[in-house]
Amino acid sequence: MEEQLKEILRMEGISKRFGNFYANKNINLSIAEGEVHTLLGENGAGKSTLMNILIGLYQPTDGKIFLKGKEVHIESPDHAARLGIGMVHQHFMLVKAMTVFENIILGEKHSKGIFINREARRREIIELSERYGLDIELDKLITDLAVGAQQRVEILKALYHGAELLVLDEPSAALTDTEVEGLFAIMRKLTSEGKSIIFISHKMREVLHISDRITILRLGEVVTTVNRGDVDGQQLADLMIGRELKPSHYEKKEVPYDPVVELKSVDFNKDNKHNGLNGVSLAVNKGEIVGIAGVDGNGQTQLAQVIAGVITPDQGSVAMNGKQIQIFDPNAFINDGVAHIPEDRNLQGLVGDMTVADNLVLKETENPRFSSGIFLKQGVINQYAKDMIQKYDIRCQGYDQDVRSLSGGNQQKVILAREIESEPDLLIAVHPTRGLDIGAADFVHEQMIKARADNVGILLISADFDEVIEMSDRILVIFEGQIMGEFSGKNPPIEEISLAMTGNKKGGQA
Numbered sequence: 001m002e003e004q005l006k007e008i009l010r011m012e013g014i015s016k017r018f019g020n021f022y023a024n025k026n027i028n029l030s031i032a033e034g035e036v037h038t039l040l041g042e043n044g045a046g047k048s049t050l051m052n053i054l055i056g057l058y059q060p061t062d063g064k065i066f067l068k069g070k071e072v073h074i075e076s077p078d079h080a081a082r083l084g085i086g087m088v089h090q091h092f093m094l095v096k097a098m099t100v101f102e103n104i105i106l107g108e109k110h111s112k113g114i115f116i117n118r119e120a121r122r123r124e125i126i127e128l129s130e131r132y133g134l135d136i137e138l139d140k141l142i143t144d145l146a147v148g149a150q151q152r153v154e155i156l157k158a159l160y161h162g163a164e165l166l167v168l169d170e171p172s173a174a175l176t177d178t179e180v181e182g183l184f185a186i187m188r189k190l191t192s193e194g195k196s197i198i199f200i201s202h203k204m205r206e207v208l209h210i211s212d213r214i215t216i217l218r219l220g221e222v223v224t225t226v227n228r229g230d231v232d233g234q235q236l237a238d239l240m241i242g243r244e245l246k247p248s249h250y251e252k253k254e255v256p257y258d259p260v261v262e263l264k265s266v267d268f269n270k271d272n273k274h275n276g277l278n279g280v281s282l283a284v285n286k287g288e289i290v291g292i293a294g295v296d297g298n299g300q301t302q303l304a305q306v307i308a309g310v311i312t313p314d315q316g317s318v319a320m321n322g323k324q325i326q327i328f329d330p331n332a333f334i335n336d337g338v339a340h341i342p343e344d345r346n347l348q349g350l351v352g353d354m355t356v357a358d359n360l361v362l363k364e365t366e367n368p369r370f371s372s373g374i375f376l377k378q379g380v381i382n383q384y385a386k387d388m389i390q391k392y393d394i395r396c397q398g399y400d401q402d403v404r405s406l407s408g409g410n411q412q413k414v415i416l417a418r419e420i421e422s423e424p425d426l427l428i429a430v431h432p433t434r435g436l437d438i439g440a441a442d443f444v445h446e447q448m449i450k451a452r453a454d455n456v457g458i459l460l461i462s463a464d465f466d467e468v469i470e471m472s473d474r475i476l477v478i479f480e481g482q483i484m485g486e487f488s489g490k491n492p493p494i495e496e497i498s499l500a501m502t503g504n505k506k507g508g509q510a
């Protein structure tokens, strides 16, 4: 970047209060033309809140916003769009039952006349998508798109509506490595044209790679803004967390064959390479962590669902603690000691408009500890929730806060607390640290190691290769619904594993 930065956005003295809690406190942020400016901070630091203010979803309690030197009062996301600010949210906001095209023209900018000239719009959108290399099929339904493609739609939509400043809130959290590279290429193209990007990510490697400047937030306040060239990852982590992080290297265990769950030749939708299982055999023993490595969308979701009793295999057998499963039913599995950190915490994990306390005991409503007859012991539940909030460091205003208003990472901690405290025999952890900051991710890992010490068998399914390598006692590679190989977690052969992830078996032949 040149010496002379041309400021396009300045947020000055921004505060946001919820009740008597400040999610943002006197924040100053300046964004220059053509830069990637990263917001870095722990879960709950206030990043999304600040961006929701910028986009007009929230009104600040205090402070001013200047666009190109002129003060603006951003009333709504539509207003923000008219001012040239677009945002891709942490949780996508597309209408699933509509096509890509319909979603993009929603809230149309050319509002002249009642007839929308669809053909002209289509041409314009196609031209834009080609210019930025956003590979998208306009007539597909959003429901049928993978996460990466949905995100490209969101970006295209923002550009179509004239965004000069684009906010990307954790855009890479759910992407595969290749998709992340694609995203970065798009980001570079945008900044080379003078557009500015505010980028939010917890992945240090990415932050170091793509940022021009970085503003660190902690507990709702700005710690500092730095140039990328002036810092390294360790310094950023220290600034963000305000305490030293020790590198975590977990001991790898070898345990005797004593499976909590065992699959033999399980098929599900076996001809579907991306959402099926084809002859899967595997066992998770007591007191070990088995990691499933693989590129997202190779049957991981279905594997977790079979073992959680959500779907029934077409063929093959599943045994839980030596007992053959006849009926696949999630509640029966829970009673059999299966805990599950699900892939999508919004759909399967939490009930958004219930409180933290009620979510923590969601699966325990018949436990005499928390209920007598049809009555819940609310006092006991609340006290329990207070304990869990402390033990799992859930940052919230109190046990009676709606789970929906917690930050993404803190929602994940609620699930983690609930599932680990159920003292399971088997824990299925699907992307357990997705969207978590380094401190919170470490915490989750430590809880998994503790659970292992308590003889829990853990199946770790993660698209984060480093996480699988770091945590697993044994590593299985899944590709197109098949297990491609098994590797020891002690000094795992990284190259062989990555090769297997792309469909190549040991020895290198395809």
Ligand SMILES: Nc1ncnc2c1ncn2[C@@H]1O[C@H](COP(=O)(O)OP(=O)(O)OP(=O)(O)O)[C@@H](O)[C@H]1O
Pocket: 018, 022, 023, 041, 042, 043, 044, 045, 046, 047, 048, 049, 050, 090, 395, 396, 397, 405, 406, 407, 408, 409, 410, 435
């Ligand atoms: N509508 C709301 N009502 C009450 N509290 C809220 C609301 N929105 C956010 N908060 C609180 O404000 C704090 C900041 O949340 P925010 O979502 O901005 O964090 P974040 O930095 O984006 O975290 P993450 O990395 O986990 O996404 C959190 O403690 C959250 O619980």
Ligand SMILES: [Mg+2]
Pocket: 047, 048, 049, 090, 169, 407, 408
């Ligand atoms: Mg957030």
